[in-house]
Structure formats: structure tokens, C-alpha cells
Amino acid sequence: MSLQKHLINDPADLVVESLKGLCTLNHQLSLDVENKIVYQANQDTSKVAVICGGGSGHEPAHGSFVGEGLLTAAVCGNVFASPNTKQVRHGIDLVNNDAGNYTGDVLNFGLAKEQYAAELHKTPIKFLVVGDDVAVGKTQGGIVGRRGMAGVVLTYKVAGAAAAKGASLDEVYNVAEWVAGRIGTIGVGLEHCHVPGTATSEAHLGLDEVEVGLGIHNESGNKRLKPVPKLNELVPQLIDLITSNTDKERGYVPFKNDGSDEVVVFINNLGGFSELELGAFVGSVTVDLSTRKIKVVRAIAGTFITSLNMPGVSVSLLLLPKSGESGAPKTEDLLSYIDAKANAPGWKWTSPQIPNDISKFTVKAETKPSPTAASSGVKVADPKAFIENITRACDAVVAAEPEITRMDTIAGDGDCGLTLKGGADSVKAAVKAGEITGEDIIADMVVVAKIAAKDMGGTSGALYSIFFSGLAQALKANASAGSISDDVWKKSLGDALDKLYTYTRARPPSRTLIDPLAGFIKELGQGWPAAVQNATKAAEYTKEVDAKAGRSAYVDSSLLQQEKVPDPGAWGVMTILQALFK
Incomplete structure (x- = not known):
């Protein structure tokens, strides 16, 4: 909604x-x-x-x-x-x-x-x-014509720049009219917007639906897609609607599709689309146009014309004139109007250059391989069982992601579940690739520490990485070659927690992931089952704790008490420990 x-x-x-x-x-x-x-x-x-x-x-x-x-x-x-x-x-x-x-x-x-x-x-x-919407077919819009979408803004820009450079009224009108006739726009939205002062309404679209061809006044589109496709599946469908020269209903813009077409791409946030998603959308559009051999001469993206708070985006293509095209303005003049500085707050910065080829950013940079560490000779007693336990813990985290995410939308910033899932998926991938085997436990802990830093990110990723780096150091100091004993595990886990304490001031009870982790390590002397039980109690108790550190320290404590939601990070640690020692 x-x-x-x-x-x-x-x-x-x-x-x-x-x-x-x-x-x-x-x-x-x-x-x-x-x-x-x-x-x-x-x-x-x-x-x-x-x-x-x-x-x-x-x-x-x-x-x-x-x-x-x-x-x-x-x-x-x-x-x-x-x-x-x-x-x-x-x-x-x-x-x-x-x-x-x-x-x-x-x-x-x-x-x-x-x-x-x-x-x-x-x-x-x-x-x-200006009517640039290609969602409305020629038969359907035969009398009323096409709706105005983001293409109107690009028409403003060309007309305004031409006027500012001293063009006559006829010259301003002629270039604006030509531009208006060479723009096609298609919009896509995840939901309709809400007009202030009107009654609340039920959601127009399901959580798994997206609408193609919607207008900027909440007008419905011409089709809905279910489930919501990935960008690399959706974008080609949108571009087809603009560039087709065989669709008699929507062939408004005279694309040749023979490798000679050059365009200005204009991507517009309809109000509620995040900048993060907008960047990905820009990349998908330029890649798709490249595969069609349509040359992108300029690319502009931002929030230009919205539908209040609509979570959606539109893409417009301005087809530039072919060489020697009768009655057309010069391409260099059009580009100079688009590139010209506008002293208006709604017009954002744009590059007066041909966009970068995105493919060059997908090539992995050359890096020198890290020196291979010598084998420590320290392994777990049962490597096969160790891998099974690790895999089970990762699966448990992935399964718990929706609930941990729900908790974090109340108690934090909503990313804890996805952060933990990202780490779990990467650990499973490392197991599958043979990078974590149980045959060299110190090396295994180093791999987990690197995964936490790289693929989890944020505060949680840093804390996990420090802990596992500390655990690798402790095992190296406490263990001798051969199979690692329970006593070495327990001492090394305690040493790793001490290492973590040098980087965080959180101490239990603090309503953070420290609570169950410390509870687990504190009770290790009573055996693994008792330690897991104590960690579970500590995670549950975070429902009652006023946050002293971590994500919840910025949240109204009365809301947390009312919702009785535990700390998401603590719940993640508990989930891992319960699965490891099931």
C-alpha cells in the first residue's frame, strides 16, 4: 500500500x-x-x-x-x-x-x-x-491523444535553453515541437500514490505485482506483471514499448533499430523510488540499449516530475535526428540545449558527455594474490559433522531472516535479517567451494571473519569479523597440532570475547548481540547444552532490557517495551548457536 x-x-x-x-x-x-x-x-x-x-x-x-x-x-x-x-x-x-x-x-x-x-x-x-506516453495505443487514444509524462520536462529544457540563447519565438516553438514528437515514455509502478486530504484506500496492487504504463495522476496502466520481475527482465519489456517499429499501436517514435539510432535517455523517479534502485535502473536501461545497438549520447536521471509519493519510475527516450534528416534541428544544437546550465532548483546536475560504458565496471580489477598461510595442523574432531553443523546453522539463519527483519523494522533500521542472511549464504558458498573444511580450523575461522567483513557489512559484520578473527588468534595460541579438544574450544571462545570487548563498550545486559554471545561463553563450563540454553535466555531477556548500545539505543524504549520485541542481533546469535549445537 x-x-x-x-x-x-x-x-x-x-x-x-x-x-x-x-x-x-x-x-x-x-x-x-x-x-x-x-x-x-x-x-x-x-x-x-x-x-x-x-x-x-x-x-x-x-x-x-x-x-x-x-x-x-x-x-x-x-x-x-x-x-x-x-x-x-x-x-x-x-x-x-x-x-x-x-x-x-x-x-x-x-x-x-x-x-x-x-x-x-x-x-x-x-x-x-506534449504527449509522450506510449502506454496509450493509437486506437485507444485516437481522440484524446497521448498523456504527458516525463518527456514534457525534457521539452521544457530544450525550449527554455533555446529561449535563453536568444532564439526567436518560431525557433523556440519549432525545436520544442520537434522534440515533443520524438520522445517516448513508459512508466512502471509498484503502487499508486495517495492524494493528501482524500480518504485512505486499500492497496491497488498486490505485494507481488507491478503495473506497467500507469499515468502520473494515478491512472491505471495497461498491464500488470506478477510476480514482480527482475530488472533485467522488466527493462527490455519497457524499452520494447518505446522502440518498436512493428507495433502499429505504439510505434510513435520512428526508431530504425538498425544500429543507426542515437538517443538521449531520461529516467525519472515518480516520487517514492529510492536513489539506490534508480541507479540500478539506469544501469539496466543503458545495458539493454547497448544490446540493441542504440547509442546513448546523453543519460539523465533523477526526480523531475512525480506523482506525489508513487513508488515508481519512468524511462523516456528522445530519438536524435539522423544525418541529413529533413526539417530536423541539428543534433549538436539539441545537445547544447540539453547540456546548457539551468539556474533552476528542479533541474539537477547532468553530464555533458556520452555516458560511460557500464561493461568496463563489471571487469574484476586485478589484485595480487594474498600469500598462502601455512597449514596450522589443527582440525576439529569430526570434520564431516562440523560441516553439517555449519550448514545447518546457515540454513537456520536464512529461514529466520523474515522474522529478524520484522524485529529490526521495529527495533532498528530493518537490515539485520538481510545482513545475517548475506553472511550465511556466503559461508555456505565457501563450504561448497572447499574453503571451509574443518581440516584446518584456524584457516576456517579466518575465512568466516573475512566473509563477515565483506558480505555482511555494517556494525554486525564488523563485530562478527572481530570475534572470528580473535577466535582464530586464540586457537592458534591455545591449540597444538592434531584434533582440537573441548577445553581448547572453550578457552579460545572466551579469549575471542575478550578481544571483542576491546572494540565495543557493550556489556550484558545491553540489548545487543553481546548478550547471548556472552551468556553462551559464560556457561561453557557447564557443557554445550547448558551454554546454548543460557544464550537463549539472554536473547529472550532482551525484550525487557533498555538498550544501552546498538541499534535500539536510538529507538523509543517505551515502544520496545510495548512491542516486546527482542534485539534482532541477539536473536540472530541465538539462532546460530541453537542450530550449531542441535
Whole structure:
């Protein structure tokens, strides 16, 4: 379900309050509060004014694109609602430049333009609608046309940069019209968004569904995929919808698909998509285009036009002109407009270069092999049983991941389960590869320590790595060649805990992984079963403990007491010990 809570005063005041906040940050802007118009305070009236507008809820579009080198004014409607004719007309009056005005939207912008012309004003106006959504087929959208998606922002950028460079009204209009006709966009979302002030609703999509072709006003898409595919399976389907020259319904952009196509890639976060996922999406798109022999000349990614808090992303492709193409602008001119600096907060940094070839980052860097350590000659009494125990413990951690993750969403930052699972999976892989055998237990502990540092990460990974490194050192000091005894194990485990204590101030009871680990080692003199039982009691007791260290130290203790959730890290240690000594 999409996030349905908002930090606002009154939904009716949200748009104006947001615009006031924008103008507080940006001194080049002025605000007409009554008409919800953001405009450049000091305009160069000798240049074409570029006006845009539409419903709010798409921030940073449209108001945050007002600034030198991009838009002259933005007329803002209520959330997902077009501004009315009066607002648009007032916006035209505010930027009535000598060189003319260029506007974009549909009915209300068109009506304002016609009213303005009917009053016999001398300043000319050009009007353009951008529809770039390829999800809507030609038959279905035969009358209403395509929806506007992220391609409208790239059109703004080209038009604004052309105007800033002194292009005439006709030149600005012609290049913007050409760009609008060569952009295809497709969006994909994991859920719909929630509009502030409206009633809460049930989830539109299941946890295992993704919707392709949805609009930026919560309009449903043209298909749902179940289960949610991996990126390398999803992205080719999206690119097909834009680049196909055989699909009669969606062949809007004249791709040749013969190795001659060059594009600008524009990837847009629809509001609730994480930057982490956005980066992966960029990589998948550029790789897919490379396999199609479509050359990416520029790649732009970020949050440009949203659907409030929608967890989704869109990809737009601007097909650049072929050499000698009749009526087309020059490619170098288009790229100069896209690369031109825009002094507007909504336009983020972009590279004026051809993107890097991602394949060169997938080649493993050459490293010198580490010196091979001599065999210690110390092994466990039963290597086969040791491997079985290790494997069983790893399987137990993997099985417990959902519950540990649930605990950590309450008591921490939600990553503990996945951190432990990552370590467990890597230990199993090392066993399978013969890197952990039980035949050289000191070397085995070194491998586990390295896995914890590399594949777990975070605080837990560091603590596990220090402990197992300390255990390897202790075994080396306490054991002699041959099979290791229980007494050596117990002393070495105690020494490893002492080593860990030099790096953490946590002492039991502290509501950390230290609690069950220390409880286990403290009770070793009573035998392995008693030690495991004591570790289990210590992990359970973390439900009652006020956090003195670790992830829970930053969480409201009353919430933890209310939820009665144990420490996730402690639960992980308990899970490992119970499985090891089952």
C-alpha cells in the first residue's frame, strides 16, 4: 500500500504553502499567491518567455523549473488538477515579453491563448501540447491523444535553453515541437500514490505485482506483471514499448533499430523510488540499449516530475535526428540545449558527455594474490559433522531472516535479517567451494571473519569479523597440532570475547548481540547444552532490557517495551548457536 500519511496543515493550503517554501529558498522567484504562479522576478524581456503549468503534486515540476535558462513562469493548479483560464491568463500577463510567449498545456492554456489573441495584443503566443506516453495505443487514444509524462520536462529544457540563447519565438516553438514528437515514455509502478486530504484506500496492487504504463495522476496502466520481475527482465519489456517499429499501436517514435539510432535517455523517479534502485535502473536501461545497438549520447536521471509519493519510475527516450534528416534541428544544437546550465532548483546536475560504458565496471580489477598461510595442523574432531553443523546453522539463519527483519523494522533500521542472511549464504558458498573444511580450523575461522567483513557489512559484520578473527588468534595460541579438544574450544571462545570487548563498550545486559554471545561463553563450563540454553535466555531477556548500545539505543524504549520485541542481533546469535549445537 502507498504511504497515506502526510505532514501538512490543511490540504486546501498545501499548494500555496509549498510554493511559498520554494520562493523562500530561491531569491530569483516571485509568487502570485492568488493565482498560484511562480515567475522570474527579473526577466530579460527581449527573449522569448516560456510558460508551463499543470496540476500540483508533480514536484519538482513545474514551479522548481522556473529560473534562468529554463522556464519563465509556472502556473500551478491544485493537486492533479489543471489551473483555470484566469490563472493562465494572468501568467501570460506577468511574462508579457517583447519576443513572445511559448505555453504548454491543453484546454485552459489554449483558452487563455485565444482570449489573449482576441484582445488584439501585439505580442505573439505559441501553444504546444506534449504527449509522450506510449502506454496509450493509437486506437485507444485516437481522440484524446497521448498523456504527458516525463518527456514534457525534457521539452521544457530544450525550449527554455533555446529561449535563453536568444532564439526567436518560431525557433523556440519549432525545436520544442520537434522534440515533443520524438520522445517516448513508459512508466512502471509498484503502487499508486495517495492524494493528501482524500480518504485512505486499500492497496491497488498486490505485494507481488507491478503495473506497467500507469499515468502520473494515478491512472491505471495497461498491464500488470506478477510476480514482480527482475530488472533485467522488466527493462527490455519497457524499452520494447518505446522502440518498436512493428507495433502499429505504439510505434510513435520512428526508431530504425538498425544500429543507426542515437538517443538521449531520461529516467525519472515518480516520487517514492529510492536513489539506490534508480541507479540500478539506469544501469539496466543503458545495458539493454547497448544490446540493441542504440547509442546513448546523453543519460539523465533523477526526480523531475512525480506523482506525489508513487513508488515508481519512468524511462523516456528522445530519438536524435539522423544525418541529413529533413526539417530536423541539428543534433549538436539539441545537445547544447540539453547540456546548457539551468539556474533552476528542479533541474539537477547532468553530464555533458556520452555516458560511460557500464561493461568496463563489471571487469574484476586485478589484485595480487594474498600469500598462502601455512597449514596450522589443527582440525576439529569430526570434520564431516562440523560441516553439517555449519550448514545447518546457515540454513537456520536464512529461514529466520523474515522474522529478524520484522524485529529490526521495529527495533532498528530493518537490515539485520538481510545482513545475517548475506553472511550465511556466503559461508555456505565457501563450504561448497572447499574453503571451509574443518581440516584446518584456524584457516576456517579466518575465512568466516573475512566473509563477515565483506558480505555482511555494517556494525554486525564488523563485530562478527572481530570475534572470528580473535577466535582464530586464540586457537592458534591455545591449540597444538592434531584434533582440537573441548577445553581448547572453550578457552579460545572466551579469549575471542575478550578481544571483542576491546572494540565495543557493550556489556550484558545491553540489548545487543553481546548478550547471548556472552551468556553462551559464560556457561561453557557447564557443557554445550547448558551454554546454548543460557544464550537463549539472554536473547529472550532482551525484550525487557533498555538498550544501552546498538541499534535500539536510538529507538523509543517505551515502544520496545510495548512491542516486546527482542534485539534482532541477539536473536540472530541465538539462532546460530541453537542450530550449531542441535
